Amino acid sequence: MPKQQPKPHAKEPVRLPVRKTYKLFIGGAFPRSESGRTYQVNDADGTFLANAAKASRKDARDAVAAARKAFGGWSGRTPYNRGQILYRIAEMLEGRHAQFTAELRATGLPKSAASAEVDAAIDRWVWYAGWADKLAAVLGSANPVAGPFFNFSTPEPTGVVAVIAPDSPLLGLVSVVAPVIVSGNTAVVVAAPSAPLPAVTLAEVLATSDLPAGVVNILTGDRAELAPWLASHMDVNAIDLAGAGGGDVAALEEAAAGNLKRVLRPGDGDWTGDPGTARMTAFLETKTVWHPVGV
Amino acid sequence: MVFEYAPAPESAAIVDIRPSYGLFVGGEFTDGHGEPFKTVNPADESPLAEIACADAADVDRAVAAARAAFDTVWGPMPGAERAKYLYRIARIVQERSRELAVLESIDNGKPIRESRDVDVPLVAAHFFYYAGWADKLGHAGFGPDPRPVGVAGQVIPWNFPLLMLAWKIAPALACGNTVVLKPAETTPLTALLFAEICRQAELPPGVVNIVTGAGATGQALVEHPGIDKVAFTGSTEVGRQIARSVAGTSKRLTLELGGKAANIVYADAPLDQAVEGIVNGIFFNQGHVCCAGSRLLVQESAADELLERLKARMATLRVGDPLDKNTDVGAINSAAQLARIRELADAGEAEGAERWSPACELPGEGYWFAPTVFTGVAQSHRIAREEIFGPVLSVLTFRTPDEAVTKANNTPYGLSAGIWTEKGSLILWTAERLRAGVVWANTFNKFDPASPFGGYKESGFGREGGRHGLEAYLDA
Numbered sequence: 001m002p003k004q005q006p007k008p009h010a011k012e013p014v015r016l017p018v019r020k021t022y023k024l025f026i027g028g029a030f031p032r033s034e035s036g037r038t039y040q041v042n043d044a045d046g047t048f049l050a051n052a053a054k055a056s057r058k059d060a061r062d063a064v065a066a067a068r069k070a071f072g073g074w075s076g077r078t079p080y081n082r083g084q085i086l087y088r089i090a091e092m093l094e095g096r097h098a099q100f101t102a103e104l105r106a107t108g109l110p111k112s113a114a115s116a117e118v119d120a121a122i123d124r125w126v127w128y129a130g131w132a133d134k135l136a137a138v139l140g141s142a143n144p145v146a147g148p149f150f151n152f153s154t155p156e157p158t159g160v161v162a163v164i165a166p167d168s169p170l171l172g173l174v175s176v177v178a179p180v181i182v183s184g185n186t187a188v189v190v191a192a193p194s195a196p197l198p199a200v201t202l203a204e205v206l207a208t209s210d211l212p213a214g215v216v217n218i219l220t221g222d223r224a225e226l227a228p229w230l231a232s233h234m235d236v237n238a239i240d241l242a243g244a245g246g247g248d249v250a251a252l253e254e255a256a257a258g259n260l261k262r263v264l265r266p267g268d269g270d271w272t273g274d275p276g277t278a279r280m281t282a283f284l285e286t287k288t289v290w291h292p293v294g295v
Numbered sequence: 296m297v298f299e300y301a302p303a304p305e306s307a308a309i310v311d312i313r314p315s316y317g318l319f320v321g322g323e324f325t326d327g328h329g330e331p332f333k334t335v336n337p338a339d340e341s342p343l344a345e346i347a348c349a350d351a352a353d354v355d356r357a358v359a360a361a362r363a364a365f366d367t368v369w370g371p372m373p374g375a376e377r378a379k380y381l382y383r384i385a386r387i388v389q390e391r392s393r394e395l396a397v398l399e400s401i402d403n404g405k406p407i408r409e410s411r412d413v414d415v416p417l418v419a420a421h422f423f424y425y426a427g428w429a430d431k432l433g434h435a436g437f438g439p440d441p442r443p444v445g446v447a448g449q450v451i452p453w454n455f456p457l458l459m460l461a462w463k464i465a466p467a468l469a470c471g472n473t474v475v476l477k478p479a480e481t482t483p484l485t486a487l488l489f490a491e492i493c494r495q496a497e498l499p500p501g502v503v504n505i506v507t508g509a510g511a512t513g514q515a516l517v518e519h520p521g522i523d524k525v526a527f528t529g530s531t532e533v534g535r536q537i538a539r540s541v542a543g544t545s546k547r548l549t550l551e552l553g554g555k556a557a558n559i560v561y562a563d564a565p566l567d568q569a570v571e572g573i574v575n576g577i578f579f580n581q582g583h584v585c586c587a588g589s590r591l592l593v594q595e596s597a598a599d600e601l602l603e604r605l606k607a608r609m610a611t612l613r614v615g616d617p618l619d620k621n622t623d624v625g626a627i628n629s630a631a632q633l634a635r636i637r638e639l640a641d642a643g644e645a646e647g648a649e650r651w652s653p654a655c656e657l658p659g660e661g662y663w664f665a666p667t668v669f670t671g672v673a674q675s676h677r678i679a680r681e682e683i684f685g686p687v688l689s690v691l692t693f694r695t696p697d698e699a700v701t702k703a704n705n706t707p708y709g710l711s712a713g714i715w716t717e718k719g720s721l722i723l724w725t726a727e728r729l730r731a732g733v734v735w736a737n738t739f740n741k742f743d744p745a746s747p748f749g750g751y752k753e754s755g756f757g758r759e760g761g762r763h764g765l766e767a768y769l770d771a
Contacts, residue, residue: 138436143761145743146420153747153763159730237752250543257538259707260531260550260753278771286758288747289726291736 022052022196024059024220025203027066028213034058039221041197044108052196055219057229060188063217064233067160067186070214075157075184083132086182089209090125093174096205097122100170100198107169107195120272121171128178131280135183139281148293155284157184158262159237162230164223164252166243169195172271173202176242179279181215185238188230189218192243196220224248231255238262238283300613303620305407310398312484315345318353318507319490321360322500327353329508334483337404337626338617338661346483349506351515354475357504358521361446361473364501369473370443374430381426381468383496388419391492395485399457400617402484404626404662405580407618417742418461421760424744425465428765432470435762437771443471444547444770445523448516450537452529453479453628454583454684459528460486462759464503465744470768472524473502477516480509481629514540522546526767528585531682531708531753549757549767551585551749553682554710557703558588558739559725561696562597564715568737570604573688576713576739578612578624578666582686583632585754586711588739590672590679591690592699598692602670609666610653624686627662636664636685643669643678648689674705682708696721700728709751713739732758 022041023030032038035056041049055063074082093100097118104114136154143151161180166172169192180187191199203218219226223243231239232255239261244252249266256263264282315331317324329348336343349357369377388395395418396411405414433439447467451459456478467474478486486505493503506512510533517525517537524547527537531552541548558576560569576588593601617625627633644650648669657663664685672679672689679689693699703712712731714722722736732750735741742748747763749755757767 141762143743143745143747145741145746147741147743149738149741151743151746153761158751253542254539257535257542260534260538260552260755262756285732285751286747286749286763287726287729287732287734287751288761289734289736290738290741290746291722292738 020050022050022200022220024053024055025200025207025216025218026059026063027069027217028207030203033221034062043106049106050197052200052220055221055226057226059219060226060229061233063188063219064160064230064235066214066217067188068235070186070212071159074181074186074212074215077184079133079136082182082184083129085210086129086132086178087126089205089211090122090129092205092209093122093125096201099201103198103201104170106197117171121174124171124275125174125178127275128182132182135280135284138277139284143288150291150293151288153286153288155183156287158283158285159185160235161185161187161283162233162236162239163187163189164227164239164241164243165189165191165199166269166271167192167194168269168271170198170202172242173199175271175275176240176279177216179275180240180283183280183284185283186215187217188236189216190223190226190230190243191218191220193221193223227252228255231261232258234259236261238264240264240282241266300621302616304616305397305618305620307397307401307618309394310401312344312398315347316483316487316507317347318349318357319487319503319505320353320357321504322494324490327507329353329512332480332509334402334481336401337628338658340660340662343402343484346480346507348508349512349515354506354512354515354519357475357506358446358448358519360501361475361504362521364499365443365446365473368499369468369502370471372471374432374471377468377471378426378429380496380498381422381429381465384492384498385419385422385426387492387495388415388422392416392419395457395488397618398488399485400625402482403453403456404617404628406622406625407620408622409580414455414458417744418457421461421465421744425469429469432765432769435765437766437769441769441771444768445472446521447472447474447524447526447768448519448522449474449476449526450513450516450529451476451478453482454580454585456482457485457489460489462528463526466759466764467526467768468502470765472768475504475506475516475522477506477508477513480507483507517541524548524768527551534755547767550755551757551759552753552755553708554585554587554750554754555590555680555682555706555708556586556588556711556713556731557590557592558713559699559703559715560591560593560597560601561716561718561721562594563717564597565717566597566601566604569601569715570608572713572715572737572739573605574608574612577688578686579740581624581627581664583628583684584740586733586740588711588713589683589687589689591688592693592702593690594699595692595694602690605668606651606653609668612653612666614655614663614665615658624666627664627685630662632684633662633664636683636687639678639681639683640667640687643672643676643687643689646676646678648672648676648678674702680706696725700725704728704730707753710754711735
């Protein structure tokens, strides 16, 4: 963190900390915005923290392409394997506990509240990880049709999901990303513009957790600029409007109708309660297969 | 061997079509204030009845009646009591099944064999099925005490008029909602007969309201601020408009839209069974089926033999009088639909595909289109990409299972698909990879109230049927 300037010492040479460049996360790599744009991120006191990448329409489209490319492989993994990888992400999150706490403190949270939010975010992620190999049992069915047929229904991922992340920079973020990918969807996430740094750190966690490249892509920048491109993108199958501003929802929903995206409307913004299964089921399709029974 | 058939007409005497019909609002038949329209028999173009058209004020009255019934009667009613009304409706549908079947065939043009053996039995089954859910909703996986959504606005198409009504009304009522339903303007008669059935069942007034009219009536309904949920079955284009119109509202939405299903035949398939499935897949209901198997994907090594058998089978299809019990393919529902089918079929020829129909005598009056197959179809051809909604099959070939899946998924639609092979592992492998909501393996076009139905991608969202079908009508 740039605030921790060492005090000058008379004899030893001053060691300057090595700062991090906060970049985008697309297709498993950390590119700068192709537009060359950045925007300044300050802490709660107005002190400079970083220049975050300000993603462009082109970056959003690249992220969709990466997410589409990753979809077949990720959705084809066994649910057990997806659960393993999500749990691995939780392990990596835990290892970065102090870093996330510091980043949340920079947004103005007291230390204990910041630490508790990191705890909650990790626990949330673990909770979702365990769903990977239970969704089909809870949401699927063998259907008793009136005829000599075996008929069964299973949940399947919808495809590429655009996620407009809420302002809650870590707990809100993991609460919208985990339910999308646990079932096999891939995601293009627009991070909260006001506090994008935890999202980039989450990207570093994802990059080191055996999550295949492109399953989660994270864009930082102007939400109002990026969201319409994702809402109207014809190769995006669904959109989570969790972080969309009240005035933007109607226009985004209207744009999403172009290819009949599944739309999850914004909720009440409380990320502390029992999440339930709704954020997972919003991005699942039901496939029903029939086959005759006979000799 | 040639079979000779004597005419075997089902008697139309069982139905009593009135000269004119009103709207069904608040339990009464009332006048509409739009311009009345005629519904015609597509088999001979004769007018059947004059139908009231609901304008915005009529829709407003219907929504108010539904809201009052929701607030005072149907919403508060215990599920066990709602169930008994739905069981009553199911029983009356069974009692009046022949009447409903004949009326459906007259108004829609579908063969009596289908309306009698498929549509109407499924209607009764659907009400029976959802009747049983009405007092068991707490066990359906949507929380211990799920509540109804409120008033549902429902717009249905002309291809399965009564069956689509059942798919919409039965789950809505079971969950405690009230409805305003708009049938298609070319097929309103069975919905209006259903209104009489509601009266016979003594369903409380306002629980079911039926407003007839064309697109403007449907638009007034889905845009009405007093409804909580929109359910639509129809074209993807209209579905898009509806999705736009509910944007920014708190209305819930489910859409069951178009399709361009691939019917995949692997070389090891039982070919005679596959031919029956292909014929059923595309010529059932004149191909007016959103989940019709309109793209036949056949493995190259089996293509010649399969096509030979398919053409031989098509030559035995009997096209004609919908009320004749031997008829396989009935009348096209409307002049407009016939024009669309002709336009697309002509485009198929113009783009270079090879067209074939069996020798087939079509009646002089009415709307008819002979069963047609196109071979040499490329994926880029309009007949391989656009929903024709008629008895027109496009045949493409493939070499490997990967190619079959890639071609099958190469469409913005994702409603249904078919797989024909003797190899179980190949069925499951293929079914896993098809991006479609219903996959029929070694069968096609099977429907059941216990079986969820609905699409991926631009075929819409939400499911109808089964436990899944409750979700659209519960505030879970």
